[in-house]
Amino acid sequence: MTDVRVFGSDGLDATIAVLRRRGYDVFGPTLRDDVVTYGPIESVADLPVGRGDEQSPARYRSRARGDGALFGYAAPVQSAKAQFLPSDELLWTSRPGDAASGPVIERQAAERRPVAFVGLRSCDLAAVLQQDRILTQRAHADVAYAGRRAGAFLIAVTCSDPADTCFCASLGTGPSPGEGADVSLTEIVGDGPHRFVATPGSPRGTELLDAVGAGPASDEDVAAAHRVERRAVTRMGRELRTDDLVGVLYASTESPHWDAVAERCLACTNCTLVCPTCFCTTITDAGDLTGGAAERRRVWASCFTKDYSYIHGGSVRTSTQARYRQWITHKLATWQVQFGSVGCVGCGRCITWCPAGIDLTAEVATLRAGDTALKSSRAAGPRPSPRED
Amino acid sequence: MAAATKPKLAVWKFASCDGCQLTLLNCEDELLAIADAVTIAYFPEATRAVVEGPCDLSLVEGSISTPEDAERIQHIREQSTLLVTIGACATAGGIQALRNVADVAEYASIVYAHPEYLSTLATSTPIRTHVFVDAELRGCPIDKGQLVELLAATLAGRAPRIPTYSVCVQCKARGVTCVAVAHSTPCLGPVTQAGCGALCPSVARGCYGCFGPQDSANMTGMTERLVAAGVPRADVVRLYRTFNAHAPAFRTESERLAASGPQGGRQP
Structure with missing residues (x-):
């Protein structure tokens, strides 16, 4: 028998309070500039109470729901990436020492409070697990990331109101949280009393639910939670066919469709910077005016900048066509070869926050259709050689 | 560093509002370090002292909008080891480049009581159009952090880190x-x-x-x-x-x- 609990919003408030008392910096969805974002929260009152959202290509609007839902919106503007893999991180500083010992290098101490998330979207949970695999479970672990993740406590939430840009159901990353959360919540609004059905996903999740006195859920509570999930699945605004993505993208290297995308693409980098799985960073060094002190920082990078592919002699991907092709081919195809899964969790942020409203699902569908046409017209002809760009 | 070996810095003004030069003076936290690291050879916004050229680094503000300035920038280039343009005027012609898509005589007749006293070119053009430029700092006005980075990089003999993305x-x-x-x-x-x-x-x-x-x-x-x-x-x-x-x-x-x-x- 699965351990399933239930509590009201007072229980959720108690959960936040316990986590804070135990020394966590608690993050959760909160309204800032009329946009839901993950930020520091101290109580249930900091959540976007009664707020929903409307998301479509290049458009985001917050709206009043007319109920007291605490999690009644789709993906926040930014994922948990901003907390676990920050956009700008000081790695070390150096200052002149005495002649014998040379420069004094000080690494940034990893002494920070552990992070807890309350209300992490299922898509964002899936993205955290992807970044864990990529950044900590390969040949060389990313020490700074691993340090932040090691102590983190994750309370994920079922998405009850997907947006027009959502397609997590296509990727199996939602609307209900999968493995990896310490506690998974489903909020029930307008179907009996306002309550949260909570499933522990780890021993410390169980311990926390015990600590806040969360009692066992009834069969009706569990059934209501299933109804929330089923209703969300039918309300996904978009769909991404995942079969043979590798074949489709590989066959599309010379597609004329890249030109059509590049007419619209502004090469602004927003898609990559809001993507919860995009993990590219670069290193910047700076010295002061005296030439004595220096510092090294790690900052977010994007494959949509010209500088990203700069090697001796110039940039490899000078055209926007080449950059979009690189991004989507990696995200959906070569990512599978490299990391064993599709690099997309279906959160739809790249669609909402693209100022040109470019829709990854639509572009793949076009490439898929073009691939079919190409295959039937070329039959067994030789594959074209990759263009130099 | 001995005073004799300090790099010489000059700040030159062409058609502009002086705002980018003021960005240098607004480097309050870094100003003493800058003054310590370089000899200021020419910077009328800051000092009346003039040190003879040539100079190691010339910061050039403003655009070329008069026949005299078109000549003057050539002399400055000849005297400068490195020439860096600062601000939208110097790098793109500035707001005064609106004349490039209009009739400068008509503009002058609207603005000045005696336009016949003016000696001006029909266009306002960036410094780059006239002489070789080693680096550019964009902006109206320029960013203080980028200016300090440029100075630090120049003093250290490395390339400045000035991103060109969005x-x-x-x-x-x-x-x-x-x-x-x-x-x-x-x-x-x-x-x-x-x-x-x-x-x-x-x-x-x-x-x-x-x-x-x-x-x-x-x-x-x-x-x-x-x-x-x-x-x-x-x-x-x-x-x-x-x-x-x-x-x-x-x-x-x-x-x-x-x-x-x-x-x-x-x-x-």
Whole structure:
């Protein structure tokens, strides 16, 4: 028998309070500039109470729901990436020492409070697990990331109101949280009393639910939670066919469709910077005016900048066509070869926050259709050689 | 470092408002370190002292808008080991480059009581059009952090780290809400070079492009989005014609739009 609990919003408030008392910096969805974002929260009152959202290509609007839902919106503007893999991180500083010992290098101490998330979207949970695999479970672990993740406590939430840009159901990353959360919540609004059905996903999740006195859920509570999930699945605004993505993208290297995308693409980098799985960073060094002190920082990078592919002699991907092709081919195809899964969790942020409203699902569908046409017209002809760009 | 071996710095002014020079004086925390690291050979905004050339680093503010200035910049280039232009005037011709798409005589007759006393060129052009430029700092005005980075890099003999990607990179890095997507505010951030730290979007204003075009600016794509957001095409022309009106990407697109009339631009 699965351990399933239930509590009201007072229980959720108690959960936040316990986590804070135990020394966590608690993050959760909160309204800032009329946009839901993950930020520091101290109580249930900091959540976007009664707020929903409307998301479509290049458009985001917050709206009043007319109920007291605490999690009644789709993906926040930014994922948990901003907390676990920050956009700008000081790695070390150096200052002149005495002649014998040379420069004094000080690494940034990893002494920070552990992070807890309350209300992490299922898509964002899936993205955290992807970044864990990529950044900590390969040949060389990313020490700074691993340090932040090691102590983190994750309370994920079922998405009850997907947006027009959502397609997590296509990727199996939602609307209900999968493995990896310490506690998974489903909020029930307008179907009996306002309550949260909570499933522990780890021993410390169980311990926390015990600590806040969360009692066992009834069969009706569990059934209501299933109804929330089923209703969300039918309300996904978009769909991404995942079969043979590798074949489709590989066959599309010379597609004329890249030109059509590049007419619209502004090469602004927003898609990559809001993507919860995009993990590219670069290193910047700076010295002061005296030439004595220096510092090294790690900052977010994007494959949509010209500088990203700069090697001796110039940039490899000078055209926007080449950059979009690189991004989507990696995200959906070569990512599978490299990391064993599709690099997309279906959160739809790249669609909402693209100022040109470019829709990854639509572009793949076009490439898929073009691939079919190409295959039937070329039959067994030789594959074209990759263009130099 | 002995005084004799300190690099000599000069700050020159052409057609401009002096705001970029003032950015140097506004480097309050770093000003003493700067003054300690270099000999200021010529900087009328700061000192009346003049040290004989040549100089190691010339910062040049302003655009070329008179016959005399077209000559003067040649002499400055000859005296300078490194010449770096600072600000929208020096790098793109500035707001005064609006004359490039108008009749300067008509402008002069409106502004001056005695336009016959003026000696001016028909165009306002960036320094780069006249002499070789080693590096450029964009912006109206320039960013203090970029100026300090340029000076530190020059003193250390390394290349300055001046990104040429879009303003959006800095918006996202700072966690600034996208004003275009969340509020439908017209914003030139996607086609504009970073450097300001996303100053205007951080106070919920659209970027007005004061750092000029980014290295991969898709101007026709930007126009389509602005028009789709409800900006009349004539107003899109005005958005591109401000401090960087003469910057190639902005100029080409504004001329394309203007030439195609009020309903112009890419046809559906």
